[in-house]
Amino acid sequence: MSMNLYPGFGLLLVDDEPSYLRSLSIALERSGGINHLHCCQDSRQVMDILARENIGLVTLDLTMPHLSGEALLRRIVEEHPDVGVIVISGLNQVETAVDCIKQGAFDYFVKTDEQSRLIEGIKRAIRLQELRQENLALRQRFLDDTLEHPEAFADIITDDKGMRSVFQYLESVAPSSQPLLIGGESGVGKELIARAAHALSGRHGPLVCVNAAGLDEGVFADTLFGHERGAFTGADRPRAGMVEQAADGTLFLDEIGDLNPASQVKLLRLLQDGEYYPLGSDRPKRARARIVVATHHDLEACQREGGFRKDLYYRLRTHQVQIPPLRRRRGDIPLLLDHFLAEAADELGKPRPTYPPELPVLLGTYAFPGNVRELRAMAYDAMSVHRSRTLSMAAFRRAIDPGLAGSEPSAEASIERHVFAPDEPLPTLHEVADLLVREALQRAEGNQSIASKLLGISQPALSKRVKKLRESGAEPL
Known part of the structure; x- marks a missing residue:
């Protein structure tokens, strides 16, 4: 079985001492679980490896024949600015460390330091590189509004x-x-x-x-x-x-x-x-x-x-x-309803039903505290008692209990949160009632039967209020 490589990008270890490369590779894999490693003993090959492989981080020895670590650092920063560089030197020189950091190195370690400090530093650099790559990918996806793997x-x-x-x-x-x-x-x-x-x-x-x-x-x-x-x-x-x-x-x-x-x-x-x-x-x-x-x-x-x-x-x-939650994505309710009804019909061996156009509107007025799982249970319950060609809304009404089918949070909490401007006059009860009627009709998509239940009044009473609104020249919707 093939093993997953960590991190997702390659880590290039550059040093002219093969024994050090071997010991560092073993330590990284054993102590850090880092196994996506590339090793290079010849500093002249580094730029070719960076052009060929998906390298995200480089550990770089400063003192090497042919091409020094400082020269390599300058070239990597200039030609591959997205690649992080950690400098590992046999010399404990503050001025050299500061100069490397100024040139763009992520960190500086001395070979004589405890190996655990170096490994923790490499792990820290890997996490930062991962976050940087994720942010870039996320920004690009939002700009393109695309999914690569739908x-x-x-x-x-x-x-x-x-x-x-x-x-x-x-x-x-x-x-x-x-x-x-x-x-x-x-x-x-x-x-x-x-x-x-x-x-x-x-x-x-x-x-x-x-x-x-x-x-x-x-x-x-x-x-x-x-x-x-x-x-x-x-x-x-x-x-x-x-x-x-x-x-x-x-x-x-x-x-x-x-x-x-x-x-x-x-x-x-x-x-x-x-x-x-x-x-x-x-x-x-x-x-x-x-x-x-x-x-x-x-x-x-x-x-x-x-x-x-x-x-x-x-x-x-x-x-x-x-x-x-489902109450914040009500547009998904018709899609989920169709899916669950079809799923339930297939499982129960019944033909897939049609349902009244008012059903998604009714469900859209419900808070769904149990979210998608609750809608699925409703659909299966309705299908289990379904007999005729058109699906009855009775099972859904029983589950919802229209008298309590307000939005989330409760109407009382919504009223308590509403603050009137202290320097403006209060609306009259008549004006507030008209606003409630319009809001209920809007939520019910013009269905007066559902809107009346949202308001806790009878449908004839709502019809009278709608008629008065129209006679006053105001449209209820």
Whole structure:
């Protein structure tokens, strides 16, 4: 099985000492999981490699025969300004370091320094290069308003601009190995977004899904990290955890906001170190899966209130998307309704029905607290009792309860938030009533039956008000 390369761009190591190149390559792969490496001993070949390969970062020795590191630095900055350069020198000279930084080097290290400092510096430079490339790609996609891989989103039924922006962002960050945080209310389709992110990543491994809600510390550790034989009573044989099963793929942790504090610490260590210990083992294993998490909680508020670790929150939010609720993309309701009715009809062995044109209008007035999942349940329930050619609206009315089918948030909250200008006269009750009638008719697309239910009055009463509006010369819509 082919292994995923990290980072997505190549890292070119340039040094005339083959032993140093070999030791640095081994250290980067073992300690940093960095395996997308190119090595070069002859400084004269560097520019040809940059022209031929997708190189994003170069580590450059200063003292080399043929072409010095300083001369190479100037050429790389001039001809390949998008490539980052880290200078590694055998000399600890402040003036030389400052001069290299002025010329455009990202950082400067001395070979005699601790190797861990150098590796952390390289990892930091890789993250910054990834963010720069993602920003460029995202900006280009927004300017072009294009999707390079629309097939990755085929399972997500939408025609909403907000969702399209989410798709464009996912395409930009998909190659990254950094965590992805998916936020959104229950039922908006966060797992579908995780599947799309995995499909876009091009990773060879599988997508492994784990629901973190309700897992205590022991179960969480065993589920993610696995165990060795004899680790606890009943552990008769070793078992690979989900992290290992998702190797070279994606590990999706759903409902991450419900994770208990002890498990949050374990996840933080996994993200920080890239290593984990199976239960009962004293030998670490390197994680080769990308972490994608989802939650319906507001993690920023949770970490402010102390319910979620700040350091873990900032680790997880490197890349993040917020899926808009269905009430904010009402244009998707007819598309989703058609899809779910057809799906339910096929599953139940019934012909696909037609439905009254008022049905999408009625559903458009509902807040859908359960989002897409709730609409799907409505469609399946309506199809299960469907008998005639035209689908009845009765099942949808029962589910919605029109007396409570206001928009989100409640009408009372909307009124409380409305502030009248203190230096202007208040509108009369008659004027306010006319405004409410117009708003209800607009939301109901002119359907007086639905508009009257939104206003909590009978349809004849609404008809009288509409008639008075027309007699006064004002159009209700």
